[in-house]
Amino acid sequence: QEYDLVIRGGTVVTAADTVLADVGIVGEKIVAVALDLPRGAEEIDATGLLVMPGGIDSHVHLAQPSFGGPKMADGFETGTRSALAGGNTTVMPFALQPRGASLRESVMAYHKEADGQALCDYAFHMIVTNADSTVLEQELPALIADGYTSLKIFMTYEDMVLNDREILGVLDSARRHNALVMVHCEGYDAIRYMTERLELEGKTAPYYHGVSRPQSVEREATHRAISHAELAGARMMIVHVSGREPMEQIRWAQQRGIPILAETCTQYVSLEADDLAGLNMDESGGKYVCSPPPREKADWEAIWEGIRTGVFQTFSSDHCPFFYEGEDGKKNAKARTSFKWVPNGIPGVAVRMPILFSEGVRKGRITVNEFVALTSTNHARIYGLYPRKGSIAPGFDADIVLWDADREVTITQDLMQHGADYTPYEGMEVTGWPVMTMLRGRVAMRDDKVLASRGNGGFISRTEE
Ligand code: DUC
Ligand code: ZN
Ligand code: ZN
Ligand code: ZN
DSSP, X not given: OOOSEEEEEEEEEOSSXXXXXXXXXXXXXXXXXXXXXXXXXXXXXXXXXXXXXXXXXXXXXXXXXXXXXXXXXXXXXXXXXXXXXXXXXXXXXXXXXXXXXXXXXXXXXXXHHHTTTOSSEEOOEEEOOOOOHHIIIIIHHHHHHTTOOXXXXXXXXXXXXXXXXXXXXXHHHHHHHXXXXXXXXXXXXXXXXXXXXXXXXXOOSTHHHHHTSOHHHHHHHHHHHHHHHHHHTOOEXXXXXXXXXXXXXXXXXXXXXXXXXXXXEGGGGTOOGGGGOOSSTTSGGGGGXXXXXXXXXXXXXXXXXXXXXXXXXXXXXXXXXXXXXXXXXXXXXXXXXXXXXXXXXXXXXXXXXXXXXXXXXXXXXXXXXXXXXXXXXHHHXXXXXXXXXXXXXXXXXXXXXXXXXXXXXXXXXXXHOSSSSOOTTTTOEEEEEEEEEEETTEEXXXXXXXXOOTTSSOBOOOTTO
């Protein structure tokens, strides 16, 4: 038999087109996309379903310690299980360099967490917190040469913030060695000022997390990052853009020919500032604390405008899961005393594709081809996984999601299959749901049951970029 597996009768969707076709697979690879392929050793009936490239979520956090704070709710096993449940086949978590530590050793520590544990494929971005000359001239170039071709830096957080000279140093090294710098754009000093002021006024409920970092704080940092990219001549990706003001800064830069890439995330078209509101510390506002914080409904429209007009190339989850009650049901006591102690991040790797499909494709804001570009193809192209990942065509890995465009689902904690003890998207209704996820030719999720096991996911090297 010519094919190990034929996915028959579905509608194959790529970033470029939509065609009725069968997909022929041999081993881990797609070898044919055409009508009426001969029978395979195995057959999957995809009649009435969309056949799309498996999701690539290029912004997730797994097994990442928060300094002195609570433990992350997902390691690589549960985090990648949740990814598969949501139609993804590749995730890109961050390897955080603790201040003062070796960048190389930090990357190796994440390999130790991931290798043999992951259920779907993965590649790492580095987080550079220490921009000294050893890091910039030796460790970073060597790691870039080894295929770790993207890294993130922060403009806020005590334990991660870089000053402007350090940012320029990182950008300069990245330019010389051809890496992509992802930037968290929020101004550290402005947030500190606002936090102190709110504390003096006794405003410490979760709601004030959002008040402590309004859009002006993100807008200022976004503009500053763009200016630094222009000055250093470096490639830059502005991550997790939350609303109109930073979006407009990026559009302004792109219109001037400054090559800035940008990402937005699920929460910026589906959660809002009022979700954080709570009259006292026991209320559930803490479930929505992430940075940048969710904005207003009017900002959702600005984000859609940016998605439609190409300001944003990628749509990610920024899955960054923490326990709400705490692992033992009471550990997060400190977080109930002030928003400042609530770890910044929410889980969402399993809902990224369903929410974008439902709010975007089903509501006529984007085409299904744009959906594929925003959830898979552009991530692969930008981060060097293409042409192994990110499309359905001969030669690509058989990473495929079968999608029921009409299925109506109410999002619940049970469906997430993550490690966190809640989902901020609880009760949200979506139309369109992944019914099967295939990882390199093997069924990894079917009908909400994850069938892959630890070690089925592998590290994707980006050396042949
Ligand atoms: N930045 C992220 O990318 N994720 C969660 C929190 C943060 O600050
Ligand atoms: Zn060099
Ligand atoms: Zn960030
Ligand atoms: Zn993140």
